[in-house]
Amino acid sequence: MEFDFDLENPLAGVDHDTQQLSTALLLGSANPDEPLTLFAVESDHMSFLPGALDQFSARCNAHSLIVQVQFSNNLDPSLAYLAVNYVDRFLAKREIPREKTWIVRLLAISCLSLASKMKNIDLSPADLQSEEGFIFDSQTIWRMELLVLSTLEWRMRSITPFSFLRFFLSYLPLEIRLHIQALKAHASQILFKSQNEIKSIEFKPSVIAAAALLVAARELSPSHFLPFHSALLNCEYLNSETLTECCAAIDGYISTNCIEAASNGCDSGRSALTPVTVLDHCRAGLESGKTVGSASDGCDAKMCRTLMRRPT
């Protein structure tokens, strides 16, 4: 048995020895209790970052390092997504002192290592830090892995927005059903892109999933938005106001992205996930952080840029 982790099926142990069972689970509604369970436990998997800007810059440094490793190893975006989820949940529980930037690197590497093990993707410590001058030995990474595991209470089968896509797609009005694959693919792209947005950790994973699907529906065809929106509001787990706020947050993020993409002269899909844009968003986040009363002095944004290592 392997039990590889699948972002879209966090609750299902994908057991290769019992294909019959797994296939039944993966195809549709074999388990009507699953959404209930997901909604009941999603809050355990959320990460609220403490207000401290130290943590904020730690987050952005860890994110950019993960994206960098993702690019240089051509990794599946879902692996990086899972690693970032671990980083966020770790930082929500433990503070990393501002001066200890090496811990942030160690954290990012360990979370990538754990994510690769969860997804059964072979990634050696060397793959994880090939471009760095200073290499952590496996003993150190191992200790950090254990610290991450105990901090996250071994809840490594993260419940993320991806876990809810299938559920909310079942609310799709019949006339749009034809586009279900395109819609899901587009929403997934939106989720991958918006993970670095600080606002994205303020919402429940289920709300982010619904909002990403709505934004995706609107982008595919504006006429899809309203029927899907009213169908989703029938879902007892969604609140109209929060959903609107979350859609607006995603919209805001996407439009910033587009402007940057235009100024960088490349398409938004490609530019969205480079380490450079990750950092730009951190900077934007830091600046907007000021408006909600955090004590930013601009130094962190500068530090972010300084610490940023561009991929070669």
Place this chain on the structure above:
Amino acid sequence: MEKYDKLEKVGEGTYGKVYKAQDKVTGQLVALKKTRLEMDEEGIPPTTLREISLLQMLSQSIYVVRLLGVEHVEKNGKRLLYLVFEYLDTDLKKYVDSYKKGPNSRPLPSRLIQSFLYQLCKGVAHCHSHGVLHRDLKPQNLLVDKDKGILKVADLGLGRAFTVPLKSYTHEIVTLWYRAPEVLLGSTHYSVGVDIWSVGCIFAEMVRRQPLFAGDSELQQLLHIFRFLGTPTEAKWPGVSSLRDWHDYPQWKPQSLSQALPNLDSEGVDLLSKMLEYCPSNRISAKEALDHPYFNGLDKSQF
């Protein structure tokens, strides 16, 4: 591990010794299980990571013994992981035995059997809904809180790290009594039905206060089953004669379940017969079992 005082050895689990221990600070009683896996150069082995995180998720159900934490220890240069579980005072085997022996020998109250079976089906349905088979359900693996009347599934045999071995840690032969016929006949593509078969055997054992099929070898185990339920035929179980270990067995006629279990009401007999259905795909599922009329008299709101 300094967090806990080891109190006593409470058993030999599938993966090694199990200790009753106490949290030094909170006084909470726990069960400590050492995993056989050692950490290697690459940190925590991927399989162990995936299995423990799955166990962590499954143990969110109140019908599954709760995993409270994972502790790592370095001893003589070896790195070991201990799983820390909630502690329950007894298991179903010891509990049933307490009704069998001594001056107080008497049948288990039928309400209690109903309640235990319901909780067992809940736990198994929970595991199955997460794509996990238990594969080694037996009374020793079902922990019981006597005072509260609670039963929980323990010892989930998840996979490589916790593989059910042919011989247990103490070289005691692993019991075949609860093993489904398709497994005994060498089927490799078995599924949820294997657990339901075990549940059926456990159900009958609570009623009888002794095992239903107590074979001491795989062949003897099959013959016990065939003698009681009749030798399976292609008509009853399509494909049975193509299973790897199928032979021409003596032809037995099925016995009457209700005569063999006079203490069990007709609904109970009906549920048991559906759990002991030969053809795995016709066997009742744990979830369906929860809705069986046998449980109609049970106050389900307490669960």
